[in-house]
Amino acid sequence: MPRMRTSFTRGLACTWSSPLLVGALIAWLIAEWLVVVALNYPGPFALLNYISAPTPLSTFTDLSISLGTLGVQRGLLFVFGPAAVHALWYSGLVGLVIETIESGGATRWGAIRGLRAFPVVLALHVIGVAVIFATDILAGVGGLGLALVIRMAGIVVATWVFAFAPVIAVTERRRLLDCLGRSMRAARMPGSGNLTFAALYAVPVFATLLTPGLPGSLLGVNPPFSAWIYVVLMNLLHAAILGAFVLRYLSIAEEVPEAPVRAGPSGERANSARRRR
Amino acid sequence: MRLLHLSRAPRRSLAVASITVAIVVGAPRAALADWVQFQGGGSHDGLSDGPSAPWAVGWATDDIKLEGTDARGGLSYPIIAKDGTIVVVAPTAVLGFDGGDGSEVFSAERDFGPSSQPAIGQVPAGPIVVFTEGFGDSAPSASGSVTPSPSAGTQDGQDDGFDSHVNAVDIATGESVWGSPVQLEDIVRNPVAVNETTAYIGDVGGRVTAVNLESGEVRWTKDLGSPISGAVTLDAGRALATTFGGQNEPSEIVALDAESGQELWRASAEDASNMVTAPIVADGRMLTLDAFGGVLAFDPEDGHFLWRTEVVNPLVPRQPFLLQAVGAPAPVSADGRVFAVDVTGRVYAFDAETGAALWDHALNSLSQSSPPILTDDQILVSTDSGTLYAVDRVSGHLVWRLDGGGTFLRGLADAGDHLVAVRGLDNAAVVEFEADTTARLVDEPSPTSLDIGKLLTGFLLGGVLTGLVALLLARPLQRRLGPAPLPPSIEKSE
Numbered sequence: 001m002p003r004m005r006t007s008f009t010r011g012l013a014c015t016w017s018s019p020l021l022v023g024a025l026i027a028w029l030i031a032e033w034l035v036v037v038a039l040n041y042p043g044p045f046a047l048l049n050y051i052s053a054p055t056p057l058s059t060f061t062d063l064s065i066s067l068g069t070l071g072v073q074r075g076l077l078f079v080f081g082p083a084a085v086h087a088l089w090y091s092g093l094v095g096l097v098i099e100t101i102e103s104g105g106a107t108r109w110g111a112i113r114g115l116r117a118f119p120v121v122l123a124l125h126v127i128g129v130a131v132i133f134a135t136d137i138l139a140g141v142g143g144l145g146l147a148l149v150i151r152m153a154g155i156v157v158a159t160w161v162f163a164f165a166p167v168i169a170v171t172e173r174r175r176l177l178d179c180l181g182r183s184m185r186a187a188r189m190p191g192s193g194n195l196t197f198a199a200l201y202a203v204p205v206f207a208t209l210l211t212p213g214l215p216g217s218l219l220g221v222n223p224p225f226s227a228w229i230y231v232v233l234m235n236l237l238h239a240a241i242l243g244a245f246v247l248r249y250l251s252i253a254e255e256v257p258e259a260p261v262r263a264g265p266s267g268e269r270a271n272s273a274r275r276r277r
Numbered sequence: 278m279r280l281l282h283l284s285r286a287p288r289r290s291l292a293v294a295s296i297t298v299a300i301v302v303g304a305p306r307a308a309l310a311d312w313v314q315f316q317g318g319g320s321h322d323g324l325s326d327g328p329s330a331p332w333a334v335g336w337a338t339d340d341i342k343l344e345g346t347d348a349r350g351g352l353s354y355p356i357i358a359k360d361g362t363i364v365v366v367a368p369t370a371v372l373g374f375d376g377g378d379g380s381e382v383f384s385a386e387r388d389f390g391p392s393s394q395p396a397i398g399q400v401p402a403g404p405i406v407v408f409t410e411g412f413g414d415s416a417p418s419a420s421g422s423v424t425p426s427p428s429a430g431t432q433d434g435q436d437d438g439f440d441s442h443v444n445a446v447d448i449a450t451g452e453s454v455w456g457s458p459v460q461l462e463d464i465v466r467n468p469v470a471v472n473e474t475t476a477y478i479g480d481v482g483g484r485v486t487a488v489n490l491e492s493g494e495v496r497w498t499k500d501l502g503s504p505i506s507g508a509v510t511l512d513a514g515r516a517l518a519t520t521f522g523g524q525n526e527p528s529e530i531v532a533l534d535a536e537s538g539q540e541l542w543r544a545s546a547e548d549a550s551n552m553v554t555a556p557i558v559a560d561g562r563m564l565t566l567d568a569f570g571g572v573l574a575f576d577p578e579d580g581h582f583l584w585r586t587e588v589v590n591p592l593v594p595r596q597p598f599l600l601q602a603v604g605a606p607a608p609v610s611a612d613g614r615v616f617a618v619d620v621t622g623r624v625y626a627f628d629a630e631t632g633a634a635l636w637d638h639a640l641n642s643l644s645q646s647s648p649p650i651l652t653d654d655q656i657l658v659s660t661d662s663g664t665l666y667a668v669d670r671v672s673g674h675l676v677w678r679l680d681g682g683g684t685f686l687r688g689l690a691d692a693g694d695h696l697v698a699v700r701g702l703d704n705a706a707v708v709e710f711e712a713d714t715t716a717r718l719v720d721e722p723s724p725t726s727l728d729i730g731k732l733l734t735g736f737l738l739g740g741v742l743t744g745l746v747a748l749l750l751a752r753p754l755q756r757r758l759g760p761a762p763l764p765p766s767i768e769k770s771e
Contacts, residue, residue, distance in 0.1 A: 225738035
């Protein structure tokens with residue numbers, strides 16, 4: 001598996017150098033913003049930071065848009081509406097990124113190919129909502145300081161184990177559960193540094209959610225240019241990280257075991273088996 | 278131009294007439310300088326006939342020294358007596374200030390307790406300040422009480438273990454009025470309410486206590502079973518109290534006979550969360566706010582539910598309206614409109630008849646500590662940043678903002694021809710705002726109103742340019758790095 005720095009540099013160079021990918025990302029941002037404003041979403045604009053991020057980071061955008069347009073009770077019921085829209089975008093993005101990594105450039109066929117990942121990405125959005133609520137409940141028991149740690153840990157672990165699932169869905173056309181299982185096995189491959197990579201990415205991005213005073217973090221529907229710069233840069237960062245995940249998975253795809261490796265009998269059980277023989 | 282042709286005598290008459298008119302008009306304004314309890318009067322409607330914006334800061338008393346083991350509670354919201362005297366409660370004192378220049382006119386000791394807003398009542402001997410005191414068993418520090426009060430228990434032979442009382446001082450002298458303070462069974466964080474004869478106090482244990490203003494005797498006590506949210510409201514012979522509710526108790530507005538304490542009716546709404554404000558009676562309706570963002574209207578005669586509208590704020594989706602410590606949020610209403618301000622400083626207007634949303638204005642300045650008040654044409658919002666905002670009641674546009682000179686500006690009170698508020702916590706001050714005839718109003722729509730020109734400018738300058746810069750930087754890098762190093766089988770398969 002490529003080193004973390006190499007993965008990131010390659011991911012950044014491949015994704016940022018594709019006019020189609022960068023253009024699609026910017027076009028999606030303005031289109032989504034106009035739609036949510038038409039639905040009475042009052043801001044903050046900075047929540048769009050996370051729409052190109054893997055779940056559960058992008059789940060914060062799903063929740064914010066849903067609760068921000070429908071209120072708490074109805075918003076929680078319909079959270080999977082924005083989740084489905086974001087899953088559609090992320091699937092297309094995954095397709096574009098895979099194409100840029102494989103061939104050095106993106107075409108619209110890459111985005112269409114990416115739609116194969118839609119069921120997996122939607123399932124990950126559902127899992128993302130579950131992760132956020134589960135960490136919320138645990139946090140409620142543990143207090144404020146522990147809440148932060150629990151939530152951060154939940155996000156890092158979910159990013160780590162599920163980051164490869166959409167890539168697998170697109171490149172290997174596997175079924176949902178197979179994609180999730182294989183993603184976990186790929187993430188846990190010894191010496192890959194996947195957990196560190198996920199933590200180095202997810203923790204600072206999560207910190208931006210809690211940092212006050214960032215551009216676009218107030219209510220308002222006419223974001224200034226500073227907020228646009230911030231949001232576009234953050235989404236480009238997510239695309240670069242996605243590129244890194246794609247590269248890392250494709251490099252080791254053939255080495256990922258097909259089925260979960262079963263633990264051998266424990267020492268004691270093995271000895272008793274030998275004695276019986 | 279015509280004035281130039283008038284003879285000297287009529288001009289003199291005109292001057293005399295003008296002065297007379299000024300005195301006649303001015304006198305009632307001075308007389309109206311009474312804001313004797315939470316949001317002005319017993320109905321807590323927050324209606325001010327004082328000046329609208331623009332204002333300037335007149336004076337501020339920055340030299341108030343707060344005592345007590347924990348002075349972070351700061352000063353209570355101010356109240357204003359008919360003679361213009363400003364009264365606030367500090368952690369260990371009741372303080373009076375001259376309405377003209379802010380100089381201290383009296384100071385009375387008070388048992389260390391939450392800085393809950395007092396009220397001014399009228400007894401035959403003159404006006405008195407009724408206030409609550411004591412932290413119960415939960416003072417911020419073990420060395421809690423700085424000025425141990427003569428509790429009722431020591432005088433009546435009862436157990437004096439719990440430190441929570443109602444007390445009263447003469448506004449002219451600062452001397453104690455009642456023989457001894459009235460013992461309460463729980464802490465009070467809500468403002469005191471008064472009518473002509475009685476003071477009403479709602480405590481965190483859910484009791485409403487009515488105390489005779491003249492004698493300090495308890496008239497009646499009613500246990501409502503759940504903490505009381507905000508001040509008791511006095512309207513048409515009724516004492517109205519909001520219960521916060523709990524796991525097994527609903528959140529309700531309970532109407533009691535103000536004279537006897539007998540329960541008359543209870544009002545609640547099915548989809549309401551915990552109600553966090555006093556029942557505000559204004560414009561023919563009884564209004565309150567709930568924690569989930571509900572603005573509720575009831576019929577004040579029988580508690581019949583009229584409507585509930587929920588505000589939605591993505592910054593605080595679960596608790597737009599907050600009841601914390603001695604902060605007392607409240608809606609306001611006049612001329613067929615209901616107004617509310619959430620904790621992020623977003624102002625909402627609703628149709629009073631139907632509850633339909635009319636406009637909102639995001640001030641983007643936290644307002645967690647204070648209710649708004651209404652002038653003839655503006656809604657005034659004090660904020661935690663210390664800025665005082667005025668929003669036009671009809672258009673919802675911001676018309677004025679003024680830095681109050683410190684943080685946590687709160688408790689706006691109408692002092693006749695000027696406004697008074699408090700600011701700061703342990704660095705407390707009373708600040709006066711006076712009309713500024715030289716300043717001009719502004720006209721700013723809410724940042725939540727779409728301005729397509731502004732939006733596209735930001736998008737082109739920020740979004741598109743950032744994308745172009747990223748492309749320009751990454752393309753040479755990609756050329757230098759060449760194709761991604763993938764296993765041959767992957768490259769072949771594609």
